[in-house]
Amino acid sequence: ANTRTPLMAGNWKMNLDHHQATHTVQKLAWTLKDAKHDYSTVEVAVLPPFTDLRSVQTLVDADKLDVKYGAQDVSAHLEGAYTGEISATMLAKLGVTYVAIGHSERREYHAETDALLNEKILAAVGQGLAPVLCVGEGLDVRKAGEQIPHTIAQLQGALAGIPATQLENLVVAYEPVWAIGTGEVATPEDAQEVCGAIRGALGDLYDGELADATRVLYGGSVKSSNVAAIMSQPDVDGALVGGASLDPEEFAKIVRYQA
Ligand code: PEP
Helix, strand or coil, X not given: CCCCCCEEEEECCCCCCHHHHHHHHHHHHHHHHHCCCCCCCCEEEEXXXXXXXXXXXXXXXXXXXXXXEEECCCCCCCCCCCCCCCCHHHHHHCCCCEXXXXXXXXXXXXXXXXXXXXXXXXXXXXXXXXXXXEECCCHHHHHCXXXXXXXXXXXXXXXXXXXXXXXXXXXXXXXXXHHCCCCCCCCHHHHXXXXXXXXXXXXXXXXXXXXXXXXXXXXXXXXXXXXXXHHCCCCCCEEEECXXXXXXXXHHHHHCCCC
16 A cells, blocks of 8 residues: 555636635535544635635634645746746735646647756646646547657656655646547546556655655546446546535545545
């Protein structure tokens, strides 16, 4: 048995204003309290839009919630003339724990490259944030059976030159692009195949200790009805949940997949 604490992280994408964000986190925390959820057995995080972070922080602080929160992206720069960007320093000041880096929607719509993601990871870890590095193949790559080399190349590119000492809080999310927002979930075996390969590659790039400690999440149309099967796989340590995380009762059911 491994010692990794499963993580359920809700990626809200560009949804929910700051009032809705407060209500959603409140409802999530109440639902989990009713269920007597033990956050030390399954960790819970939400990744709201930047504009909601201060409201979520205020609520979490005021009610002493165990829900963690994070951002969906971060600048590679720490300050300066980068109009429209948000730095890791700013996020750290808001009590942010996690930051998603290289989500497929950012790779696709903002042309983010592995080299840029590498800089973003360095910026994040330098400020004590835990990067949730998103990797995964599109449908054409999957059809060609190239999902493992494709995903491992993304992992290697994003981590190039970063020493293990800076990756203590690294989380990797395997998100096959064809399963994101499509309702088409990977089979538990497909998820295991690539999540296992990611762990193996971390062992090759670094060492067994880092590979063993790093949480590898699956993401792509996770719902309360399919999460338990995916979580039964040995190398799947949680889920990055998009659409289903906007409904706090459904997300609470995902968190409570063992119940
Ligand atoms: C995501 O955006 O990270 C995601 C997995 O989305 P969905 O759960 O909606 O497929």
